[in-house]
Amino acid sequence: MTQKPPHKVALVGLGKIAKDQHVPSITKSAAFEVGAIVSRSATGQDVPVYETLDAMLTGEPDIKVVSLCVPPQVRFDMARQALSHKRDVLLEKPPGASVAEVHALERLARENGCVLYATWHSRHAMGVAGAKAWLASRKPVSARITWREDVRHWHPGQAWIWEAGGLGVFDPGINALSIMTEILPAPVHVSSADLTFPENRDTPIAAAIRFSGADGLTVDADFDWRQTGTQTWEIEVVTDQGTILLSGGGATVTIEGKEVSSDEALASEYDGIYAHFADLLASRTSDVDLTPLVHVADAFMLGKRLQTEAFFD
């Protein structure tokens, strides 16, 4: 437990993810408190609200930490602005609309002595650390990722996910990739992909991706945004010494058919994010792992494009 006063955080973008996740986790954390909000639509807040990031940076010299919860297409300019004002910055996932822009932010953070944290919330799911430890002493032979959800339920009316740069089904899919890259003991790369675009949209609604690694390791990922009813977020890894299944988005671990860990009622991935962020701020260390975004960019670069019927919200 920290004895220091909490870090004041400016929360930028008060959309669904900020309200559902960041605010509750910051409120629970002894290391942080919400110091200001940047939003053009927030009302009824008990902290100062600014319409622009620039106004907040000028008006709140004592707020040293900025959490960016805006869509990836506008994240770069805001991150750049905050880092230029020597603020520490937390980036929601994905950390940017391009890989190169995040490299540029890393460089700027280093030059300005700031902490930059590219978060991957799914890595903080209950089962991930245990799965990583279990896999560390084993040799994966094959893996299967099934990430199927209902876009209408999870992204109601979010136009930006369908616009070029919004990633489409890779917006949830990158959560799976953030877990995969965390738990697999050796790197893999995209070797082929089929991306299915609705004829009226600029981002895919489904994707089938084949990854390859050393010694014949293959990983097949099935991302689909058209699944109604039960939602599926599973990663299964077959190794030379047994099979492990992460289900519920990483919350539950099953080894050789036996459940070894389960979701605790109040656990939150974002509590894990802010706990890690507090450690990074204490040690003045950045954490920017771009591997999940590189896999997405690779899938777009070398994937086959297929077309399907138009999608309407």
Place this chain on the structure above:
Amino acid sequence: MTQKPPHKVALVGLGKIAKDQHVPSITKSAAFEVGAIVSRSATGQDVPVYETLDAMLTGEPDIKVVSLCVPPQVRFDMARQALSHKRDVLLEKPPGASVAEVHALERLARENGCVLYATWHSRHAMGVAGAKAWLASRKPVSARITWREDVRHWHPGQAWIWEAGGLGVFDPGINALSIMTEILPAPVHVSSADLTFPENRDTPIAAAIRFSGADGLTVDADFDWRQTGTQTWEIEVVTDQGTILLSGGGATVTIEGKEVSSDEALASEYDGIYAHFADLLASRTSDVDLTPLVHVADAFMLGKRLQTEAFFD
């Protein structure tokens, strides 16, 4: 001039680029000689020819250097095989079909104490070093890249460039990006792109890409594979202190309208590549700059997809 015996090189893939560029440059170089060829179709060679890389690696233990001139889709497995056999490896551009696979190769080269060289031949064009030096003390305000050529002339019957992973018009366009990333004094990133795909092909025939950098810098790139007649390979950078134009693919430099350098009759970009490779081998240093490929992957990830009429060779 080296006094040591030349490095014996195994040339893998005896296609157009190997015959037109690698063989002549290796033949001219005092530091290298062709020691073997891996090809399923080579005839009439005066060095041993192997049908597979594996056979060459086993059959020629004294050949320590491998130049991979095969298409990017099959380069990874061959590079991995050569590095696993402790050979130093030169990669034609682009260095792979994915960004992640080249990161994996870098790691393998490091683990095995091998030199890995991801070449970008256009960086060795006559005007590039001069342009870089001139720009180093200036502040770019905007830039324009025009890279327009006739695919039927330069890639006759090369099916792989039209297959997913073959990059399409980015195959020449990445040459422009390799120069851009070499000469600009600060990083840029793709902020938007329009990619135009023939309705019967998996890779784009044209692309318009907008890059953004710090302080309002923008770079507009126009790649097009449909240009017959005069071919255009130009990069113009407007700075706070004058304008520089690289034309002829980087061969010619014009500053404020005055030509300051021109192509020498026998200069070859590949002579520059092998001279640099000799230095890397002497110092046991790898050179793997993935920035041009990252920009291409970013353009595919956040670009808008447009469709145009079918293309036939």
